[in-house]
Amino acid sequence: MGTHATVQKSGMVFPRNLSERSWEQIGASLRELVNSSAWWLADWLIYGEVTYGWRRYKEAVERTGLDYQTLRNYAWVARRFEHDRRRDSLSFAHHAEVTRLSPPEQDYWLRKAEQQKWSRNALRRAVRASLAVQSGRAELPDSAGDGGQDATAGAASPAGGRSGSEITTLTIELSAGQLEYCSKAAAAHGLPIDKWVARMLASAERQSA
Incomplete structure (x- = not known):
């Protein structure tokens, strides 16, 4: 076996002598792939909606075996962020956290998350705390969890x-x-x-x- 991991449809096979640095780089690449795939799928769906009409693109989605509702959720987020407002250093989930805010507020909180290196949950807590202060209430509990x-x-x-x-x-x-x-x-x-x-x-x- 060589010194590189082998990717298969059903998994990934690692060599015994893979360096820790290489293993870390693979993890970082997988993270970027997972994050990017949500944007890619969202833009793919939006293009189909605009170009082919509802019935044709929905039938095409069904033929791909992709989950239609999941794609709709992705597209709902993507429509609220033009390409030049999406931040590569933040995850798709970061953007999803601020979709209900106005565009200037979205940009503000995403910039803060980028500068402070916040996780998605940290961003959620900061936004909630701000909304609570604006409405005169105490900080809201973070009870929804990650899912x-x-x-x-x-x-x-x-x-x-x-x-x-x-x-x-x-x-x-x-x-x-x-x-x-x-x-x-x-x-x-x-x-x-x-x-x-x-x-x-x-x-x-x-x-x-």
Whole structure:
């Protein structure tokens, strides 16, 4: 066996005498490949939508064996970042964390993440803390974990108050599709997603009263 790893469709075979440095470089390359593939698939889907029409490109996606909903989620993020606004030093997941923000806010937080070398979770916590300060609430808990996306809202107490200890913080875990729907609905009302959710909860409370 040589001194290089061998890539197969079902895995990777490593030689016994592979240096630690080479092993590290392989890991870094795989990381870049995984990160880039989300952007590539997103742009591939968007091109198909624009060029071939919904039915034809959806049939083509099905023939590839790729998961259509996953691609839609990727495309939802990619549409919010023109190529010149995507940062190669950050992961696709970093960009996904700030999609609900305005473009200037997106650029600000991605620049901060790049400068501070934040992980995706560190970026999430920083953005949440900032949103909490803007809305006058304490820092929101990071309870969604690595695998989910969430929208957090401060709901009014039954008496309608929104100050002091009467504020209740809710953390709602959403799928990417649900988050996309809520983000669009919030944008249609000119509201951040947390304030839109709070408004919906208040409306439901009034209707049930």
